[in-house]
Amino acid sequence: MWTDILYGFQVALTPDNLLFCFLGVLLGTLMGVLPGIGPAGAMAILLPISLQITPVGSIIMLAGIYYGSMYGGSTTSILVSIPGEAASVMTCVDGYQMALKGKAGPALGICAIGSFIAGTFSVVGLMLLAVPLAAAALKFGPPEFFSLVLMGLVLATYLSTKSALKALMSALLGMLLSWVGIDLVNGTNRFTFDLLELADGVGIVPLIMGLFGIAEVFSELEKSAVKTVSKVEITNLLPNREEWRQSAGAITRGSLLGFFLGMIPGGGGIIASFMSYIVEKKVSKHPERFGTGEIAGVAGPESANNAAAGSALIPLLSLGIPMNGTVSLLFAALMIHGVRPGPMLFSEHPDVFWGIVASMYVGNVMLLILNLPLIGMWVKVLKVPYRIIFPLIMLFCIIGVYAINLKTIDLGLMLAFGILGYLMRKFGFDPAPLCLAFILGPLLEVAMRQALLLSQGSFAIFFTRPLSAVCLGIALVLMLSNFIPFFSRKREKML
Amino acid sequence: MKHWSVYTGSDLWISLILMIFSGYVIHGALDLGVGTPREPGSGFMFLGTATLLGLLAIALFFRATLGRRQAAGSAERTHGWRILVVVAANFAYIFLMTPVGYVLCTFAFLFLLFQIYEKGSWIGAVAWSAATSVLSYLLFSTLLQVNLPQGLLRLG
Incomplete structure (x- = not known):
């Protein structure tokens, strides 16, 4: 393994890849700082630009945006009480209160340090777990793969929004969209409306940029005003001895919790930070202080969301299954570059896997440097008015989509998905399951056809193989539990 | 009556739209050919998925009809x-x-x-x-x- 990790550093430390890593974490922090643009939106906007560079450089940059935005999201949470991205919601509660008490510096400092520790911890976990998991996955046949993907999809939708029913519907819509185009088995056009442009299917880039980039802009445009940065003094970023003592346990617990929750389908940073806040409140000797500026309420959730960001890459890289909407964008980027994530990644593209792992070590150090001494710069970025930012986002989306095929129909599709994404958010449908299902849909169809071919048309193959049966059983129980009011209410309360 | 969950008035219309949409996809899937389990046709996956979507839309319709209606949102002006x-x-x-x-x-x-x-x-x-x-x-x-x-x- 040491040879592999050394090889990874050789890949990550080339001048080009160092630059892409720096650009990724810089843009990620910037997008995390700007309210209204989440990591998914940021990755969607920059996805087409990443197509102009090498696969390794592109993935290093996109991964940098992904975990960089987790760092940046805390800045707005603390200074303006607006989460830069959803996983930083819990940081608002105590972080903003600390800022009002003149402790914005230590709050920002502990966020950066906790994020660094948690981020590094999750990279070590990624390095240790991904390879054995991939080796186990090589033994999976089509029925196991089908059931595993289906279970992942159901779990992800189950944990995505308050209404599991709506999340499932969103996922089903994504699947239907993913199968539009020529059926590769018998050459039939499926729901293409005789449009030649749809023969290859609906493009992933217009869909992602519409659902996340354009739709986010529409949602922000509808709102009245954006809060301004509170006049807080940012001095002495390093926490004092007492604050360190209070934060150490929270960072450790947050890192562990985030790491495990990040690997669960649908888990990711949002649930990790919520759970960490609850845990910190439970273990605290003074739970009544939470909500009034308790540093453990900042350190725990921030560590948890960063650990989850790293560990979410384990199932993506080793099994080829993205576990949440944001990670599915990385999956899409890899696929566009002709790199198929999954068990074969380690033998077919070792530069991609070990390059990402090594770049994450480097990126975490870069983020620490970017977030501590340069905090003043990010505060200034926060003051750029939204009326300047949103037209630039729209322009980036337009050029990005147009640059791929030079076809205006892609722009029309992006706009249509932008409207769909906006309406989905407005009416309580989470677009992330749609995106996830859109990416997993073709894999599901192929695995199902192969499994049925193996069994000569018998669906029993999915229930007679132990792993497949367990996965399908879990998926079925989760789906049915939504129709039982007791479980449905428990779930809604949890989310 | 037992209240199942909180739903908004718009859910009723959304469920109707989704029912019509799933009906359209089912019709298209049957035209494409469903095939047999041994040899699935082009419309096989569409049929199963659209049927499930239609059933969930019916469930949403009943929940929107029987469920506890959410109070109107805040009076904040939108643009x-x-x-x-x-x-x-x-x-x-x-x-x-x-x-x-x-x-x-x-x-x-x-x-x-x-x-x-x-x-x-x-x-x-x-x-x-x-x-x-x-x-x-x-x-x-x-x-x-x-x-x-x-x-x-x-x-x-």
Whole structure:
């Protein structure tokens, strides 16, 4: 393994890849700082630009945006009480209160340090777990793969929004969209409306940029005003001895919790930070202080969301299954570059896997440097008015989509998905399951056809193989539990 | 009556739309051919998925009818008109970009967008729009070799 990790550093430390890593974490922090643009939106906007560079450089940059935005999201949470991205919601509660008490510096400092520790911890976990998991996955046949993907999809939708029913519907819509185009088995056009442009299917880039980039802009445009940065003094970023003592346990617990929750389908940073806040409140000797500026309420959730960001890459890289909407964008980027994530990644593209792992070590150090001494710069970025930012986002989306095929129909599709994404958010449908299902849909169809071919048309193959049966059983129980009011209410309360 | 969950009034209409949509997909799937389990046809996955979507839409319909209706949202003023203007501007941009050209179209598009969110100075908006459209053209067309339409202006 040491040879592999050394090889990874050789890949990550080339001048080009160092630059892409720096650009990724810089843009990620910037997008995390700007309210209204989440990591998914940021990755969607920059996805087409990443197509102009090498696969390794592109993935290093996109991964940098992904975990960089987790760092940046805390800045707005603390200074303006607006989460830069959803996983930083819990940081608002105590972080903003600390800022009002003149402790914005230590709050920002502990966020950066906790994020660094948690981020590094999750990279070590990624390095240790991904390879054995991939080796186990090589033994999976089509029925196991089908059931595993289906279970992942159901779990992800189950944990995505308050209404599991709506999340499932969103996922089903994504699947239907993913199968539009020529059926590769018998050459039939499926729901293409005789449009030649749809023969290859609906493009992933217009869909992602519409659902996340354009739709986010529409949602922000509808709102009245954006809060301004509170006049807080940012001095002495390093926490004092007492604050360190209070934060150490929270960072450790947050890192562990985030790491495990990040690997669960649908888990990711949002649930990790919520759970960490609850845990910190439970273990605290003074739970009544939470909500009034308790540093453990900042350190725990921030560590948890960063650990989850790293560990979410384990199932993506080793099994080829993205576990949440944001990670599915990385999956899409890899696929566009002709790199198929999954068990074969380690033998077919070792530069991609070990390059990402090594770049994450480097990126975490870069983020620490970017977030501590340069905090003043990010505060200034926060003051750029939204009326300047949103037209630039729209322009980036337009050029990005147009640059791929030079076809205006892609722009029309992006706009249509932008409207769909906006309406989905407005009416309580989470677009992330749609995106996830859109990416997993073709894999599901192929695995199902192969499994049925193996069994000569018998669906029993999915229930007679132990792993497949367990996965399908879990998926079925989760789906049915939504129709039982007791479980449905428990779930809604949890989310 | 037992209240199942909290649902909004719009869920009723959404469930009806989704029922019609799933009916349409089922019809299309049957036309494509479902095949047999041993040899699934092109419409096989569409049929199963659309049927499930239709069933969930029916469940949403009943929940919206029987469930506890959520109270009306906050009275905060929203600006839906901005979205309509941006969508219309986007449509115009898509249709005009090829004949008129990237730089001119982008200038007009950005100028409109800079003014929509809140009123700023006209001179500032003109300067920002002109600088952004020209610089982005140079960046993408020259540096990244993206073939952006020149239209009425012949650049380089």
